[in-house]
Amino acid sequence: MPRRSRSSQTANNGSTYIKLEERLILLAWLNSLFGYNSNKDMLTDLKDTGEGFDPEGRSFIYHHLVGRGDKLRIPLEKLKLYDENIRKHLAAVNQGRIKAVTLRYFQYLALLYTEIFLDWRFNHLDELLHQLNAFVVTRNTAKAPGEQPDPLFTEDDLNKVAFWMDTGSGKTLIMHINYYQFLHYNRRPLDNILLITPNEGLSEQHMVEMDASNIPYERVSNMGLLNIGRSEGSQIIQLFGRGVRLRGRDFSLKRSSALDGEHPRPIRLLETLNIFAVRANYMTQFRAYLEREGVETEGHIELPLAIRPNRNFLTKELLVPELPEGRSFTEECWLLLAPDLAAKVTVDMTLKLDAIRSQVGGVATLSMRAGQEQVIPPASLNLVDWQAVYLELLKFKEQKGFSNLILRPETPRQLLEFAEPRLYKLLANETVVKPQSFEQLPLLQEAVLSILRKYIEKYYRVYQERWETRNMTYDFLDVCHPNFKNYTVKIPRSEKQLIAAVKQLIDEGQRIYEQETRELPNIYFDRHLYQPLLIERDERVKAIPPGLKESERRFVEDLRKYVRREAGGKLAGPAGGKPGGA
Incomplete structure (x- = not known):
């Protein structure tokens, strides 16, 4: 067969x-x-x-x-x-x-x-x-x-x-x-x-x-259409599916289930897509088609999983740096864009060429760059469309959320003319800064925008960091800190065996907090602030907040190895502590 x-x-x-x-x-x-x-x-x-x-x-x-x-x-x-x-x-x-x-x-x-x-x-x-x-x-x-x-x-x-x-x-x-x-x-x-x-x-x-x-x-x-959509294919696209559109938080298009944090209770109902049809057999066929394509049609079951903070750690008066509640750099501080050497930027517009050549004993890789450090001369600055630059930077400022940054129309050119010392390092071909034709002007315009976008972002971050450093306070870590958030585990209703196994694991109330489990993937590290520490491994299981990604899991695993094997026992906790099951 x-x-x-x-x-x-x-x-x-x-x-x-x-x-x-x-x-x-x-x-x-x-x-x-x-x-x-x-x-x-x-x-x-x-x-x-x-x-x-x-x-x-x-x-x-x-x-x-x-x-x-x-x-x-x-x-x-x-x-x-x-x-x-x-x-x-x-x-x-x-x-x-x-x-x-x-x-x-x-x-x-x-x-x-x-x-x-x-x-x-x-x-x-x-x-x-x-x-x-x-x-x-x-x-x-x-x-x-x-x-x-x-x-x-x-x-x-x-x-x-x-x-x-x-x-x-x-x-x-x-x-x-x-x-x-x-x-x-x-x-x-x-x-x-x-x-x-x-x-x-x-x-x-x-x-x-x-x-x-x-x-x-x-x-x-x-418009009249004849014999369109009579057979399977892509000639008729999305004849239904229009209705009230929810943009998602911050225009993200994501449903609340994919976002961290608390959400209004009725939002789940508003996010549900309902499909109606006069012919029930059509909907049966449509559902069967979705199932064949691997789309879950029965929804998910949600299982609450409480975390257990390490109470012993919480008695050690661990300090957490954070801004006082209600304080915000964006709302409290107006920032005027101006020259500041701390925000100097480097922009690389060179062409890179990678070549591979054979030689005795194997191959050699050769990397070359076309271009060198350039300065935009005053004559070239006269060719820049500064109004377009200013409008583009206002859009960039809005997209980045820099609502408290004041950008004056004359400032962009002043930043590029500032020369004691210069606020940018530009790596490019000479034709970028000294265009020889109208066709080359867009490269000059792009170089100017690249420098200024990068400078604005670095300038803003520098001043934001300075403000937050001055206003940061230290508080003792306790169970009310946002780090301590219970999980919600979501599993497709069609996975009945997995649901039963995870339910049993949660109801046991002990094993998931003391070792690594197969039913609900996690990494156990007894020096962590709470248990369990879920990881993203089984595609059928989704957690809110999300579990650790593979790179994050490797970091925790490497840290655990260091603590247990290379720190001479100084960081491994009291004698007789339970091993992690790795």
Whole structure:
């Protein structure tokens, strides 16, 4: 009997069902460019990456992807260009908005994949077809006997793309930025771009939203569609799912279950998505489809797990530095942006080249940088659009939450002209600071913005740290400190055996506090302030507050080893203490 792949199942009619992700070849190829074997691998790796852009205009996801080293199959200069395009398109969308949009990590990834596809589709079509079909051949070779092979791509297959995203994930925003992305890469004349919606209400809603994103439009009142959506596919997208949208705390789009801290009690009800249908058999099929795709349809059960503080430690009068309740640098201190050597910054805009060459005994890696330290001369400062710089810095200040920072229109230029000593170190090619043509002016403008963004952030942090240091007080640690927070353990209702095992473990009331357990992954360290110390290991178990990540678990484990094995017993506690079960 032929073996099924891990991602295939037997459907009700006896045929082999292949998960949707396994049928999305273009997505799998894009994932492979960053060294990911699946969507799950990619999202797990990137979900905790910082959102937004650093003072030099590079996204934190860009830095994370660069850190993947040889797993990255995209040239760094290309990745840097894609990242810069996304930032510019986002700025265009944010230009008319009162509240600037910050991209969530999955929204950024959707735009990054769009950048890659459009670049290859418009500029390297033959190579794109070659790469995709080579990828298909490799996939087909790895399939088990009897599995249906994936078809090869044709040029017509690359004329339509669709996005696989949840309701409420910001698809409208993504579509608006896609508009700018398409115009950036398309070089053919266009008559119109049509946005098709299923009803007039959604047409009205998309306006309003296109107005906010600075997209010119005309609304079509009626449109007839024949034989659309008659078969399975992506021709009809999201015919339902519109309703009241909750933005999430701080515009995060996250439900409360994914956020730390206390939440209003009714918020869970408001966050619940209810789907209704006239034909019940359709909903049954829809639910079965979700279950085959691995989506939990029965909800989660929540189990309370109380922590136990180490009362012995609390008698040692441990001190905790913190600001007095009600005090805030943002609310109490107005800060005027001015020259300060403590905030001097370094901005690197050089091109880096890595080369590998063979030699006796192996290979050698050679790294080179094109460019050196530069100073922006007064003549070049006269070419900068200072009004645009000032407006961009005001947006940056708002995005960072620096509401108490005063930025005068003349200050940006004064900071770059300050020379006793200079407030920045710029590594770049000479053409960046001395443009020889109008085409090179954007590099000068970008250099100025990168320096000033980085300076503003460092300046603010320096003064914030100084203020907090002066106003910090020390208090004794007690059980009322926010560190001592009970867990809520969430397990899918379909995992009945696991639920029973975790319930029994909690009801026992002892083992989870004295050793490491299989049912509820944790790391036991008797010198910690409380027990248990949960870790993120079993995907079926979610904890609020979240458990330790793998890097945090390793830190605690290494600290435990040091205390027990290398500190000569001085830190290991009283004799006869229970071992940790590692």
